[in-house]
Amino acid sequence: MTSRFRDGTPPTPASRTALLLVNLGTPDAATPRAVRRYLGQFLHDYRVVDLTRWLWCPILHGVILPLRARKVARNYARVWTAQGSPLLVLSQELAQALQAQLPEFDVRLAMRYGKPAVSETLQALQARGVERVLVLPLYPQYSASTVASAHDAVMAELAQWRRLPELRLINDYHRDEGWLDALEASVENFWDLHGRGEKLLISFHGLPERFVRAGDPYQQQCETGARLLAQRLGLGEDQWQLTYQSRFGREPWLGPATDHTLAALAKAGVKTVDVVCPGFAVDCLETLEEIAIANADGFRQAGGETLRYIPALNAQPAHVAALAHLARRHASGWPQ
Known part of the structure; x- marks a missing residue:
């Protein structure tokens, strides 16, 4: 009998090899409450602010978040669209365009902070029986505060799995x-x-x-x-x-x-x-x-x-083609 994944779909090569795109993240809404929740998660990351927690947390929760959330929410409101956050909408368009270019991958989008979370996205891939994961943080230049933080989130989720997928991590592509x-x-x-x-x-x-x-x-x-x-x-x-x-x-x-x-x-x-x-x-x-x-x-x-x-490259065809080629190059030689 042909085996099926937990969601009922038959196994295919695209379902067993995933390309996980990770972007920074965004609040759920252009409101002070949503922005405060998002900034709290972002600024709690030790890769972003590496002060000792006993010193940083009182400053963050007592001063920075109460003062900045309302101002930052107003800034978000100036660029918010009918579809939602520009970063999320445009990242989704890029992921969809890459999926069309990469039928051999199951392309998924995750956010380091906010939704869709890295942990939830990886769990969805696990439910589909993923065996290989290629992680592409959407930052052309490497920094510990961005790329390494994205890898941290991946590792934190995988640390809880009994059976690990094969894993490859892309650090940067600034000279691609x-x-x-x-x-x-x-x-x-x-x-x-x-x-x-x-x-x-x-x-x-x-x-x-x-x-x-x-x-x-x-x-x-x-x-x-x-x-x-x-x-x-x-x-x-x-x-x-x-x-x-x-x-x-x-x-x-x-x-x-x-x-x-x-x-x-x-x-x-x-x-x-x-x-x-x-x-x-x-x-x-x-x-x-x-x-x-x-x-x-x-x-x-x-x-x-x-x-x-x-404007940023967004889902321009040349950008999609470049990232597709980058993914294929990093996945080359992966046993099927």
Whole structure:
């Protein structure tokens, strides 16, 4: 008799090999309560904030969450869609497009914080009889605060399983030729439609400097990817700049800061700036609100005229093809 999985579907190769996409996460709603719940989970992660818990938890619950939840909820409300959170909706579209490109995989999406949770997604794969799992965190550059944290969540769930699947983990893809091709084409397509600004900022999410001193390769990978993109676009050194956004707290973070750089450019007489954010696989709060709204407002207030945000790769065909090729390459040689 042909065996079946617990949900009644017959076993197929696609059901036995899973591609698990992991993105950062999002609140369930653009409300202070939902945002507070999400930020509480996010900022409790020791990979994100590595202070001792006895010191950090009172600050987090007594000061930061009560003060920030309402403000962050207002920011989310500015970009929330009828379908829900942009990050979740666009991540789902990317997962669906990858499933169409990868019939040999069971492609699933999970969020490190919020829903769908990594644990619940892995349990659903277990119920289908998965034997192999390839984990692809949707961060082109490696940082312990993102990629390692995603792997932590996978390992924490698998630690409870009696029978483990074969497991492969992808750490980064900042030098991947297919990803760079997609990024280059996205910028050039934008310029073909809208013209080229006076300056291109290549903005990455920030990171505390001490993380880099401790051995995190994130800064080096951001610099390498930005330089490769600028070379592909044929930009001179005076036509582009690498910056870092989304600082949090008072300790020194990687710089130069995106918002400070934009203000300086405006005061120097630059009127039009283009911004691309290669660290984000899909658009989210940090791109749609922080860059395209808040930083655009700040640039104008400092004397500039126009900040044009170049959208993330999202589910663009070239991006889907690049990630599909990446998955197949990392799964090659896996016994069937």
